[in-house]
Amino acid sequence: MTGHLPERTRWAIVMAFAIAMGWVEAASVFYVRALVDRIEPYQADPLPMNGALGNVELWREAATLVMIATLGGLAGRTWRRRAGYAALAFGAWDIFYYVFLRLISGWPRTLMDWDILFLLPLPWWGPVLAPVSIALVMILWGTLATQSGDGTADARWAWALAGVGIGLALAVFMIDTWRALRDGRDAILQVLPTMFNWPVFWVALLLMASPALHQVAFLRTKKSVFRLPCCWRLP
Template identity: 35%
Template sequence: MKRIIFLIIFAISFAYIEASVVVYLRDILYPDGFSFPLRYISPLRAIIEIGREFFSIILLFSVAFLSSKGFWKRFGAFCLIFGVWDIFFYIWLKIFLNWPSSLLEWDLLFLIPAPWTGPVIAPIIVSLTLILIFILIELFKDKPFKLSPFHAILSILGFLVIFVSFIWNAIPVARGEIPQKYPWYLLALGEILLIYVIISKARGLFK
């Protein structure tokens, strides 16, 4: 339990740091408030920002790796950290900037390997699912957690479909255009696949 508490504390703290950086970036690039289309930044600043995002993920992975033993426990810890981090990132932005005004407001989510965009509620839904995955893995205390090939394929497909939903507007956004429509059906499909696997594995606990 102590391990879980400190993982959550780390995620909330790191979310504060990330949100603080975004506050500074928006002061520089979007003094009147963030909105699409994206404003031009120099290649050097773009590289620095992509590097910041890359090493943020490395940091999350490192904490998950050091906090747990075994592939699945580490994966679960990463899911917990990422999920809590992402949710509290928006909580801190709401406190700092009173943004977003709505969970349906669009945001630039990530830049690797292309711009990720979508309504704020979309990554929050995914983050809640990641936390569920962590809980599921933690429940397997007396049994080794493993996925059948079928469940593994469904999980990979689920994450891939969700990824596609986030980069759906990558090309127009990179061109300096406003994203027009988020493919909710892709998010729903990806979530259904992941939730199906979660429920299937959870049922196995009671057999």
């Protein structure tokens, strides 16, 4: 990406690209679900894919992650901003994927509808509200990381907490397919969860938000420090 572009322009370009990616993703998923008659994924035999189609889907998901990482690498001028733009793109892509899928197919009807969120390394299940909540956190952190300047510090403890949160969230999303793992591939493809562990998920989300919350607190403190001299009065 051209080096002289200001960060706000880069932010807008990345957002536009991510929104367009959301449409492409929604269209691709619509084609596949229409092909296997699973516009609504939460029903018996939710993943009726033969070997070829299943492998194509796995590689498509992997390619999407590569595209997002590449976009972040091109948009950012520092490692922190590259990660921020990648997070921004992922969050916007995920949210607009659901917006466009709703426009195309009428699904999801509500944020509480169950969806197959991802297939790598195992199928992830969860209500639509869960990935959308994570996407909002990613957009928040990505915006702060790319627009607040290079002087903002990221605390290691915040990222340690975020790592724990990511692990908890993955466990919540994949717990049912993990339990079916010992029964083989067919059992995994037939999994239909009946309960989502919201308490653990909200804890995980709060932990994942630690870097963004730390950044907000840092910026508020920095702003207060810069304003402090204006309040001084000479005796």
